[in-house]
Amino acid sequence: xxxxxxxxxxTKKQSSYTPxxxxxxxxxxxxxxxxxxxxxxxxxxxxxxxxxxAASSEELANAFNEHLAVTQEQVTRLEQVFELLGxxxxxxxxxxxxxxxxxxxxxxxDTEEGTSTRDVALIIAAQKVEHYEIATYGGLAxxxxxxxxxxxxxxxxxxxxxxxxxxxxxxxxxxxNINASASQEEA
Ligand code: FE
Ligand code: FE
Ligand code: FE
Numbered sequence: 001x002x003x004x005x006x007x008x009x010x011t012k013k014q015s016s017y018t019p020x021x022x023x024x025x026x027x028x029x030x031x032x033x034x035x036x037x038x039x040x041x042x043x044x045x046x047x048x049x050x051x052x053x054a055a056s057s058e059e060l061a062n063a064f065n066e067h068l069a070v071t072q073e074q075v076t077r078l079e080q081v082f083e084l085l086g087x088x089x090x091x092x093x094x095x096x097x098x099x100x101x102x103x104x105x106x107x108x109x110d111t112e113e114g115t116s117t118r119d120v121a122l123i124i125a126a127q128k129v130e131h132y133e134i135a136t137y138g139g140l141a142x143x144x145x146x147x148x149x150x151x152x153x154x155x156x157x158x159x160x161x162x163x164x165x166x167x168x169x170x171x172x173x174x175x176x177n178i179n180a181s182a183s184q185e186e187a
Pocket of ligand 2 (some may be wrong): 093
């Protein structure tokens with residue numbers, strides 16, 4: 001980028017983050033990204049119960065219920081991250097998560113209650129959410145490592161693993177008969 005006046009030279013060189021001097025462009029970007037995902041996770045805490053309620057199968061409803069508990073822990077983990085950085089935890093509206101949740105709501109409207117087709121649609125909507133989260137936490141964990149803030153990197157990495165596990169679980173639910181069951185449903 002043309003504005004950058006200094007280029008980092010060594011590949012192993014890491015800067016370290018101190019709250020007193022958190023005024024670099026990159027540190028501000030990092031904080032903004034944290035505020036975005038913090039808002040997004042809190043938005044999901046509100047959306048997941050609706051998805052649980054809309055699910056046709058008990059197994060999918062349970063998966064959403066379990067992920068709600070996990071998501072609440074992730075919110076707390078982000079609060080720990082803000083604290084480690086000496087910053088107040090605050091959210092900033094994530095347009096992407098707002099849109100993804102709207103999509104989940106519209107597939108509920110567009111599908112019939114009690115059908116496996118609805119569950120297929122909910123799984124896809126939920127996997128879009130998980131992939132957004134995986135991209136975010138993956139990028140932020142990598143950045144935290146570069147910035148030399150290892151405790152933060154660990155916390156973000158933990159959440160990253162949970163999102164990946166959830167994505168895989170959703171794939172399993174689709175494969176272990178929700179998709180097949182939907183394929184038997186009449187128009
Ligand atoms: Fe999450
Ligand atoms: Fe966002
Ligand atoms: Fe998630």
